Amino acid sequence: MDLGLFVLLVALTGIAAGLVGSLTGLGGALIVIPVLVIAFGVDFPTAAGAGLMTILATSSTTGAAYLRDRLTDLRIGMFLEIATVPGALVGATATVFLTHANLDNALLIGLGFVLLAIVPLSYARRNEELPPAVVPDARSQRLGLRGAYHDEALGQDVQYQAARTAPALGVMFGAGLVSGMFGIGGGVFKVLALERFLRLPMKISTATSNFMIGVTGAAGAGILLAAGFVNPLVAAPAALGTAAGAYLGSQVLPGLSNRTVRLLFLPVVVALAIEVIVRGLGGP
Amino acid sequence: MSDPTGGAVGHRLSPDAYTRMTLILRAGLALSVAILLGALLAYLIVHPTASAQSILAANPIALYLSPGGLVRGLAQGRRESFLTLGLLVLLATPILRVATGAYYFYKDGEREMAAITTTVFALLLVGLLVIGPFIP
Numbered sequence: 001m002d003l004g005l006f007v008l009l010v011a012l013t014g015i016a017a018g019l020v021g022s023l024t025g026l027g028g029a030l031i032v033i034p035v036l037v038i039a040f041g042v043d044f045p046t047a048a049g050a051g052l053m054t055i056l057a058t059s060s061t062t063g064a065a066y067l068r069d070r071l072t073d074l075r076i077g078m079f080l081e082i083a084t085v086p087g088a089l090v091g092a093t094a095t096v097f098l099t100h101a102n103l104d105n106a107l108l109i110g111l112g113f114v115l116l117a118i119v120p121l122s123y124a125r126r127n128e129e130l131p132p133a134v135v136p137d138a139r140s141q142r143l144g145l146r147g148a149y150h151d152e153a154l155g156q157d158v159q160y161q162a163a164r165t166a167p168a169l170g171v172m173f174g175a176g177l178v179s180g181m182f183g184i185g186g187g188v189f190k191v192l193a194l195e196r197f198l199r200l201p202m203k204i205s206t207a208t209s210n211f212m213i214g215v216t217g218a219a220g221a222g223i224l225l226a227a228g229f230v231n232p233l234v235a236a237p238a239a240l241g242t243a244a245g246a247y248l249g250s251q252v253l254p255g256l257s258n259r260t261v262r263l264l265f266l267p268v269v270v271a272l273a274i275e276v277i278v279r280g281l282g283g284p
Numbered sequence: 285m286s287d288p289t290g291g292a293v294g295h296r297l298s299p300d301a302y303t304r305m306t307l308i309l310r311a312g313l314a315l316s317v318a319i320l321l322g323a324l325l326a327y328l329i330v331h332p333t334a335s336a337q338s339i340l341a342a343n344p345i346a347l348y349l350s351p352g353g354l355v356r357g358l359a360q361g362r363r364e365s366f367l368t369l370g371l372l373v374l375l376a377t378p379i380l381r382v383a384t385g386a387y388y389f390y391k392d393g394e395r396e397m398a399a400i401t402t403t404v405f406a407l408l409l410v411g412l413l414v415i416g417p418f419i420p
Binding site for chain 2: 003006043053057060063072075078081082097100142143217219220221223231236237243
């Protein structure tokens with residue numbers, strides 16, 4: 001395929017993935033990575049490297065608005081990065097070793113199963129905007145993992161404090177591992193820990209997860225870039241396209257139901273997951 | 285505002301930190317997009333007959349991943365080195381955010397949070413400068 005056409009098609013894939021990813025809150029890398037492998041014949045490590053660069057671009061694009069609105073809890077985000085960053089370093093290192101050992105197919109199968117796991121988890125988000133009252137643990141008290149914000153939609157000031165920090169750190173390490181190993185953001189896992197264990201309000205969880213995805217992505221991307229697995233002629237159009245799509249998604253279609261888009265999107269994720277597993281098993 | 289636990293009001297980083305980080309995000313993204321777009325277009329113009337298979341077979345930035353190689357490539361105006369620079373700027377943006385957080389925690393006298401954030405910053409640098417280049 002002509003390189004110019006290839007770059008254009010990858011960028012268009014990125015735009016579509018970023019648009020859908022931002023509307024569903026699942027991120028664009030979930031689509032970009034399997035499509036690069038299946039439709040464009042990109043090898044898995046290069047696709048994962050491109051996926052991590054799309055995460056950096058998307059997180060920076062959408063993160064500024066969350067920071068401006070003071071919805072990102074930097075204190076809690078920085079605290080949890082102590083678990084996600086080592087997880088991402090371990091995951092990306094494992095990907096490099098497995099690739100050198102010609103075990104790319106095992107990574108493809110792993111990616112397929114992670115995608116399949118994300119489908120039910122994406123429905124596991126708490127449906128209430130605010131968490132019930134919690135009993136903070138000693139670490140949360142000591143580090144002051146609490147805050148307050150004004151919720152425009154609810155028309156009230158909301159206060160919160162993190163609870164159960166130990167299991168949250170464990171889940172965050174796993175989220176980092178998955179992110180570094182497979183090139184995805186792992187936002188579903190991060191939001192799960194923020195909402196289910198720390199018991200943070202939905203808006204704070206979403207914004208803080210977005211902040212963390214960028215930092216975790218940088219940990220994995222640093223290793224894959226230095227190891228030569230980030231090809232700019234794949235990663236640049238994918239990242240630029242996904243960031244543009246994410247921006248469009250946040251600006252143009254705010255009225256669209258998140259749940260409706262997710263219902264349409266999840267079968268696509270399942271189909272891609274099955275396809276990468278089949279490829280990993282040596283299928284066509 | 286009273287605190288839900290009955291203690292002092294939970295405070296977050298100063299508004300200045302949020303402003304600074306928003307600026308870093310916007311500047312980092314704008315700079316990386318400008319460099320990547322420019323270098324990508326230049327690469328395509330200079331290599332009109334290149335195929336996707338050829339660039340997938342050999343990463344064109346492999347020579348520019350070391351600091352010396354990158355500086356030499358930039359000095360010679362190599363498009364591949366500018367592509368590498370664009371990726372590095374994109375990568376550096378969240379790392380700079382963490383460094384900014386560490387600075388504000390130190391400034392506010394929060395030693396434990398400053399230590400945590402500095403550790404995260406150090407781990408990010410270890411991944412980029414130590415683990416990645418030296419994996420056999």
